[in-house]
Amino acid sequence: MKPTETQKVPRRGKRIGECLVEAGLIDHETLAKALEIQKSQKKKIGQILIEMGVADDVTIAKALAEQLKLPFVTLKKKKISNEVIKLVPAELSENYLLIPLKVENRKLVVAMVNPLDLYALDDLRFVTNIAIQIAVAPQQDILDAIERYYPKPGLEKGFETETDEEHGVELIRRVETDEKDLLRLMQIAELPPVVRLANSILADAIKLKASDVHIEPQKTAVIIRYRIDGIMREIMQTDKHVHASLVSRIKILSNMDISIRRKPQDGRFQLKFSGDIYDMRVSSIPTSYGEKLTLRILNPKAAAMGIGELGFSGRELEIFENSIDAPQGIILVTGPTGSGKSSTLYACLNRINTSSVNIVTVEDPVEFDIKGISQIQINPAAGVTFASGLRSILRQDPDVVMIGEIRDGETASIALQAAQTGHLVFSTLHTNDAPAAITRLIDLGVEPFLIADALLMVAGQRLVRGICQHCKIPHDLSFQFISKLPIDINGAKEKTFWKGAGCEKCQYTGYSGRLGIFEVLKITPAIKRMIVPDVSASKIRTAAIKEGFRPMCLDGISKAIQGLTTVEEVFRVSPPGPELLEQQYISTPISREEKLVEEPPAGPSFAIKNVNPKKILVADDNQIIIKLLVNILESENYHVVSAADGLEALKLAHQEKPDLIITDYLMPEMGGMELIKKLKSQLSTRVIPIIMLTAKDEVEFEVAAIDAGADDYVTKPLDARRIVARVARLLNR
Numbered sequence: 001m002k003p004t005e006t007q008k009v010p011r012r013g014k015r016i017g018e019c020l021v022e023a024g025l026i027d028h029e030t031l032a033k034a035l036e037i038q039k040s041q042k043k044k045i046g047q048i049l050i051e052m053g054v055a056d057d058v059t060i061a062k063a064l065a066e067q068l069k070l071p072f073v074t075l076k077k078k079k080i081s082n083e084v085i086k087l088v089p090a091e092l093s094e095n096y097l098l099i100p101l102k103v104e105n106r107k108l109v110v111a112m113v114n115p116l117d118l119y120a121l122d123d124l125r126f127v128t129n130i131a132i133q134i135a136v137a138p139q140q141d142i143l144d145a146i147e148r149y150y151p152k153p154g155l156e157k158g159f160e161t162e163t164d165e166e167h168g169v170e171l172i173r174r175v176e177t178d179e180k181d182l183l184r185l186m187q188i189a190e191l192p193p194v195v196r197l198a199n200s201i202l203a204d205a206i207k208l209k210a211s212d213v214h215i216e217p218q219k220t221a222v223i224i225r226y227r228i229d230g231i232m233r234e235i236m237q238t239d240k241h242v243h244a245s246l247v248s249r250i251k252i253l254s255n256m257d258i259s260i261r262r263k264p265q266d267g268r269f270q271l272k273f274s275g276d277i278y279d280m281r282v283s284s285i286p287t288s289y290g291e292k293l294t295l296r297i298l299n300p301k302a303a304a305m306g307i308g309e310l311g312f313s314g315r316e317l318e319i320f321e322n323s324i325d326a327p328q329g330i331i332l333v334t335g336p337t338g339s340g341k342s343s344t345l346y347a348c349l350n351r352i353n354t355s356s357v358n359i360v361t362v363e364d365p366v367e368f369d370i371k372g373i374s375q376i377q378i379n380p381a382a383g384v385t386f387a388s389g390l391r392s393i394l395r396q397d398p399d400v401v402m403i404g405e406i407r408d409g410e411t412a413s414i415a416l417q418a419a420q421t422g423h424l425v426f427s428t429l430h431t432n433d434a435p436a437a438i439t440r441l442i443d444l445g446v447e448p449f450l451i452a453d454a455l456l457m458v459a460g461q462r463l464v465r466g467i468c469q470h471c472k473i474p475h476d477l478s479f480q481f482i483s484k485l486p487i488d489i490n491g492a493k494e495k496t497f498w499k500g501a502g503c504e505k506c507q508y509t510g511y512s513g514r515l516g517i518f519e520v521l522k523i524t525p526a527i528k529r530m531i532v533p534d535v536s537a538s539k540i541r542t543a544a545i546k547e548g549f550r551p552m553c554l555d556g557i558s559k560a561i562q563g564l565t566t567v568e569e570v571f572r573v574s575p576p577g578p579e580l581l582e583q584q585y586i587s588t589p590i591s592r593e594e595k596l597v598e599e600p601p602a603g604p605s606f607a608i609k610n611v612n613p614k615k616i617l618v619a620d621d622n623q624i625i626i627k628l629l630v631n632i633l634e635s636e637n638y639h640v641v642s643a644a645d646g647l648e649a650l651k652l653a654h655q656e657k658p659d660l661i662i663t664d665y666l667m668p669e670m671g672g673m674e675l676i677k678k679l680k681s682q683l684s685t686r687v688i689p690i691i692m693l694t695a696k697d698e699v700e701f702e703v704a705a706i707d708a709g710a711d712d713y714v715t716k717p718l719d720a721r722r723i724v725a726r727v728a729r730l731l732n733r
C-alpha cells in the first residue's frame with residue numbers, strides 16, 4: 001500500500017458520520033452536507049458538525065459512546081499521572097486527538113474524539129505495546145487536556161535538530177529542496193512510531209558496530225539485516241505495512257525524492273551518536289516487493305587511523321613507511337571490495353598531510369572529508385571519470401595524488417606517468433594478492449618498463465574478524481595441521497591457538513571487531529628485472545618469497561598465534577597460496593565451525609512459494625462453515641488447512657506457516673480473540689494476516705477484533721465473493 005493512499009482512503013470499518021446517523025443524532029442529508037464541506041475544508045467530520053451547529057462536542061461524544069457501547073468520559077476534573085502521559089508521545093495525541101487516562105488490568109485506557117480511527121489504534125499499539133481500551137470524550141475536553149499535559153516547548157526549540165533521548169540519536173538533516181511536495185509524505189514518515197523504529201534501527205546498528213544496514217521488503221514482511229564484521233545478520237522482521245513509511249522516513253533524511261520509487265537513488269545524511277558523527281550513505285533500489293534500502297555507515301574514526309594502527313608488523317611496516325617517504329613513485333593497495341583498502345590509503349594520507357604538502361584525491365565516492373586535502377568526487381554523468389579527474393588534478397601540480405581505484409588502462413597509464421614525473425601516487429587495484437597487481441597493470445596496457453620504473457610497493461590486504469576478548473579460550477587445532485606449517489612462525493608449533501567461546505558481548509559469535517592481515521611486496525631490483533610482458537604473478541611471488549616476502553595468510557597465522565583472530569578466519573579470507581600448498585602445507589581442509597553467510601541465501605524457496613498455491617488456515621468449530629470455506633477457497637486455487645478450535649489453529653499456524661488465517665470468533669478451547677493475540681505476540685507468526693469471521697454484525701465487535709490485531713473482519717452468513725475478495729486483498733497487500 002502506498003502511504004498516500006492509506007491516508008486518503010478510509011480503511012475497514014465504519015466512519016464516524018455513519019455511526020452518528022445510526023445513533024439518530026443526524027440524518028443522511030446532514031451527513032451528506034458535512035461530507036461535502038469536508039471535501040473543501042479538510043476538517044474532521046465532528047468539527048464540521050459542531051461548526052454547522054448540528055450538535056456540540058459533548059452530544060457527539062455521548063452519541064458515539066452509546067452507539068459503540070464504549071464508556072463516555074469527561075476530563076475536566078480528571079488527574080492523569082505523568083507516567084501514563086509519558087506512554088503516548090505528544091505528536092500522537094495531537095495528531096489523533098486522544099489522551100491516555102490510566103493503565104487498568106494491563107490495558108491502557110485512552111480517551112478519544114474518534115474511537116473509529118483505526119490508524120490511531122494501530123499507532124497507539126505500536127508505540128505503547130499495550131492493549132488499548134477506548135473511552136470517548138468531548139473534543140474540547142481532549143484539546144484542553146493535551147494543552148495541560150503536553151506543554152508546548154518554546155518556539156526556538158522547534159528549530160533545533162531533533163533528538164531521541166531514548167537512543168541518544170541525533171539526526172542532522174540536510175536542507176530540503178522542495179518542502180511543499182514532500183510535506184504530505186513527510187507527515188506519514190514522521191509519525192512517532194515510524195521515527196522511533198527508524199531511530200532504533202540506526203542506533204542498534206551503530207551499537208553493534210554494523211557497517212551496513214539492509215532494509216529488505218519481502219512479500220509479507222520487511223527484514224532488517226546488519227552487516228557486522230563483514231557478515232550479514234538478520235536482526236528483525238517487521239510488518240510489511242511499515243515498509244513504505246520507514247523507507248520514506250530514511251529517504252527524507254537522506255534528501256532523496258520520496259515520490260520516485262521505481263528508480264535507484266542515492267543519498268546521505270549524518271547521525272550523531274554518543275558524541276560521534278557518522279556519515280550514512282543510503283542507496284535505494286526497486287525490487288518486486290518494493291524498495292530495498294542499503295545504508296552504509298561510515299565511522300569518521302576509521303579515516304583518522306595512523307599507519308601504526310592498521311596492523312602491519314615489523315618488516316612490513318618498515319617497507320610501508322619507507323615507500324611513503326619516497327619523493328615519487330606509486331604505492332598500490334590490493335584486495336576485494338570491503339577489505340579495508342580505503343582505510344589504508346587514508347592512513348597514508350594522514351601521515352604525509354602537512355601544510356607544506358599539496359595533496360589531491362579523486363575518489364568514488366569521497367568516503368571521508370580530510371582537512372587540508374582537496375578531494376574530487378568522480379561523476380561519470382558529468383564527464384568526471386578517474387582518468388579525466390586525474391588529468392585536471394595533475395595540471396594543478398600536486399605533490400601527492402590519491403586515486404580511489406585504478407579500473408581502466410587510461411587511468412593506469414596517467415597514474416604511472418604521474419608517479420614517474422615527481423608525484424607520489426596512491427591507489428587501489430581489485431586483485432587477489434599483491435604480486436597480481438603487476439600483471440594486472442600489464443594487462444591494462446601499461447608499458448612494463450614504466451611499471452618497473454614507477455612502482456614502489458604493493459600491499460595486499462584482507463579483513464578478518466577478531467576474537468572476542470571477553471570469551472577467549474584455547475582452541476586446539478589439529479596437530480596434523482600445525483605440524484605441517486612450512487615455517488615455524490614465532491614457534492607456532494608450541495604455541496596455543498585461540499577462539500571465542502561465545503558470550504553476550506559478542507552475541508554468541510565468538511568474534512568482535514575486525515583487523516587487517518597484510519602482505520607487502522617491495523619492488524626490489526630483482527623484482528624490477530622480472531617485470532616483462534609475459535611474466536606470471538606466481539613467478540613474481542616465488543621470487544619475492546625468496547627475498548623475504550611473507551604471504552598474507554602467514555601474517556594471519558601469526559596474528560592467530562597472538563590470539564587476535566582464528567586460523568579458520570584467516571583461511572576464510574585468504575586460503576593458503578599455491579607455493580604453500582606445493583610444500584604440502586595443508587592436507588585436509590579446515591572445517592568451518594559456523595556457516596558464514598556473506599549474501600542472502602539464494603531464493604529457490606521464494607520461487608517455489610510463488611508457484612505453489614497460497615496456504616490458508618481456517619479455524620471454526622462448525623464443520624459446515626469449514627466445508628463451505630474449503631469449497632470456496634479451493635475453487636480459487638488456494639490450499640486450505642482446517643482446525644476445529646483455537647488451540648489446534650495455533651499449533652497449525654506454527655507448523656504449517658499459512659499465508660493467511662481465517663478464524664471464527666467463538667470456538668471451544670481457545671476463542672478467536674485469544675488466538676489472534678497469541679499469533680500477533682510472536683515474531684514468527686506476527687506477519688500472517690488474519691480475518692475474523694463472526695455472526696456478530698456490530699461495530700464494537702469489529703473494533704475489538706481489530707484492536708486485538710485482526711487485519712480484517714467478515715460477517716456471517718458467508719458470501720463467497722466477499723470472502724474471496726478480502727482474502728485476495730490481504731494476500732496482495
Ligand SMILES: [Zn+2]
Pocket residue numbers: 468469470471472500501502503504505506507508510511
Ligand atoms: Zn564473546
